[in-house]
Amino acid sequence: MATMRMACLNHITATTLLPCLYNGSILPRRSFRVRNGSSRERKFHLRCASSPSDSLQFDFSPPPIDHDLLDTISDGGGKVSKDGVVESFQNDDEALDAFDTGVVVVDLSHFGRIRVSGDDRVHFLHNQTTANFECLNQGQGCDTVFVTPTARTIDIAHAWIMKNAIMLMVSPTTCRTIIEMLNKYIFFADKVEISDITKKTCLFALAGPRSNEILSKLNLEDLIGQPYGTHKHYSFDGMPITVGVGSLISDEGFTMLMSPGGAASVWKTLLSEGAIPMGSVALEKLRIIQGRPAPERELSKEYNVLEAGLWNSISLNKGCYKGQETIARLITYDGIKQRLCGLELSAQAEPGSTITFDGKKVGKLTSYTRGRNRSSHFGLGYIKKQAASIGNTVTVGEDISGIVAEVPYLSRQHPPSTNPSS
Structure with missing residues (x-):
């Protein structure tokens, strides 16, 4: 060292x-x-x-x-x-x-920092992401998720509510995309300004x-x-x-x-x-060991925000926002068919490998890493609900054994409260 x-x-x-x-x-x-x-x-x-x-x-x-x-x-x-x-x-x-x-x-x-200012900034972000910004005061903050209109995941942002702006901290690979997307949704009468202050x-x-x-x-x-x-x-x-x-x-x-x-x-x-x-x-x-999803791995147009398990960043009671209809429908009709899981693996595995259970395809590996001292193998992947119970044994790729494991980040995620302020 x-x-x-x-x-x-x-x-x-x-x-x-x-x-x-x-x-x-x-x-x-x-x-x-x-x-x-x-x-x-x-x-x-x-x-x-x-x-x-x-x-x-x-x-x-x-x-x-x-x-x-x-x-x-x-x-x-x-x-x-x-x-x-x-x-x-x-x-x-x-x-x-x-x-x-x-x-x-x-x-x-190297992570992105986006400054959203203007009189309409709170209402604007309230409508563009999954968290309830209108219930937050100056000096508070939250995590929120940028999603597509069909609730597919783009990135998790860490937000601070300041006196004259809202600060968003995002992944390095999504900063430019998010800025372009936000600018696209600013209409002529909106008092909103988007600034990239990453290099500042x-x-x-x-x-x-x-x-x-x-x-x-x-x-x-x-x-x-x-x-x-x-x-x-x-x-x-x-x-x-x-x-x-x-x-x-x-x-x-x-x-x-x-x-x-x-x-x-x-x-x-x-x-x-x-x-x-x-x-x-x-x-x-x-x-990966903590189980936090990342863009281009667990966060993509293949998976929605509920499959990613990002419950702590979602408000169900704040009214209309991008992706809300899909999210509400998935919850109402129990439409969540797969979920993100941790996997203790028997050997090195390639992200993208198929996950099978009882001979049937049930998911895909999205991330892989070696453990400490290179003595173990761990991964993240999406698995269909019927095979996603903790302790289940699955097969990754041709012959790599995987045990579905609990991961700290996802275990702390809980369905949002029905309290109107959440």
Whole structure:
């Protein structure tokens, strides 16, 4: 494993008051110092709003400035692809263990960030995706699914409701498609603007059972224990940063959205507090083991949102929206014929392989990965309901045995409440 050069973070040294960068109000300043190997100190200031209303006086819209985050990651042993994706730190098994027992930090800056603004933005997204945006307030958030008119899946988005915009975080492969689709549905009188701010921002995910400890050390305890999607604005080393509960990779942990100019400092600080870096190779392995569907694998025009099991992102009571008629019909007439499942496999299998049960075709493998230390095999696939019970033995391809297994992400999905506010 590559040795990471990490700065040692001292605890917060002082709490004073200073004007907010965004609205001139007086906010608490939290400062801390980071020592490097040459005993020099850098002093960082972490400023946050003193009340929920103050925290939403500004919106995250930083300028497109150059940054040295990828240089910092490369210098620390990270392998970065030509298109700027952090692929590996040569520590995949260690990072997967840290997700279970410690804390990992993942650079998700190659994922898409879409800013939806304008007076009609809430109503617009309410009609275009599966979640109930009209029941959310500033500072809250949710997951929502982009679907076709027949409820076929496009992508899962993590959304934040801000004062002047809604921020959507989506998969790297769907960002452009989603922007084009949203622009297509903006009519002449609609007050909606769609902006791609992916290259103007950086995005980190902090995940694992020790995530709360790191937030406490950074004096961000006000987010611990808050509902999924809750987010607040801060200032780190003079740069804006928004921190939210949950992320694109885990319901637990936190998301950090920031200006590129401050990203390297944030990254170094998280490593100095004990976060283990995780690259995209280990992240893909984690995604499959956790059972989270992804575009071009489990999310496609072949499968609808209910077959994908994305119940936590769907509202049944919000009125008309894209895909609603199909979703309602599937539920009313028990039309869900197959579902996404985990599979413990006896050997390596190719995605796209046929899944059979008692000699009959019942589904298709959509994703495959090797387990930790390359000692096991795991996959995801769609299987017809009659063969999809946990513990059933199926055959993948010609002769690979598979046992239907429960996966954490899908096991947390529950049919939406009939409460009108859901």
